[in-house]
Structure formats: structure tokens, C-alpha cells
Amino acid sequence: MVSFNRVVLAGNLTRDPELRFTSNGIPVCGFGLAVNRVRSKGEEVDFFDITAWRELGETIANYKKKGDPILVEGKLQFSTWEAKDGSKRNKVDVVADNVQFLGSRGDSEGGGGRQGQQSGQQSGGRNDVDINEEDFDDIPF
Numbered sequence: 001m002v003s004f005n006r007v008v009l010a011g012n013l014t015r016d017p018e019l020r021f022t023s024n025g026i027p028v029c030g031f032g033l034a035v036n037r038v039r040s041k042g043e044e045v046d047f048f049d050i051t052a053w054r055e056l057g058e059t060i061a062n063y064k065k066k067g068d069p070i071l072v073e074g075k076l077q078f079s080t081w082e083a084k085d086g087s088k089r090n091k092v093d094v095v096a097d098n099v100q101f102l103g104s105r106g107d108s109e110g111g112g113g114r115q116g117q118q119s120g121q122q123s124g125g126r127n128d129v130d131i132n133e134e135d136f137d138d139i140p141f
Helices: 054-063
Strands: 007-013 018-021 027-039 042-053 069-082 088-101 121-123
Touching (some): 018 054, 027 054, 042 054, 042 069
Antiparallel strands (some): 007 027, 007 069, 027 042, 088 121
């Protein structure tokens, strides 16, 4: 059986990236991404929750802010848990493997915004490790 889990999204951050650390000291960054979906009769917007681990997460948290454009490449991850009220919850997140910092609306050609935006593609480090809920202490994003 063949399986393939890959997603590429380009959009704008809906909130400032939030950097946290697991109990083992592993950095994890969470942020939202708004992606415009152009239709023949107008535009609609899709919203995605993104998680970036380790150095990739730290880089995003240090150089990006709400409204900045970014391209995210990663995989979909389905999570289920039991809420405090006893109900079952589930959600699909995007776990980023690579990001591309895109020029912001205020950037001119050849110019750049904050230091580090020109760095281009950032890689997420150890992509061979699957991370699950036991790797972090109820980090809400």
C-alpha cells in the first residue's frame, strides 16, 4: 500500500508565532496561517494551525510576526484527545519541515525587511523523528 503525506501552503501569519519548550527543553513554535482561495466569484480564506519544531521553530519565532507572508512545506498530523469536560476532541495540524520567508508587502525588490528575511529556505533539522503528544506537555496553540 502506498502512502504519501505532503502539503505546501503559502499565506500570511494570522498571529505572532508562539515559542514554547517541552519538558525536555525542545523548542516548539505554533502559529496560524491564512491562505486565500480564489474562486470565480470572489475569494475565500482557509485557516491552518502550523507547528514547527527545534531550530526551524526558533527561526520562525525570531524573524516572523503577524501578517508576514510565508511558504510552509510539511505534513498533516491528526490528533485526538479528551477535553476537560470529558468530550473527545480532534484536529488536523500541519507540522512544518521547511519554510520559505517571502517578501512582505512593504519590501521593495532587492530590499529586505528585518535581518534574516533574505536567508531563504530554512530547514527543520531532524525530520526523521516522528513527534507525538507524549513529546510535549499540553502545549496549546
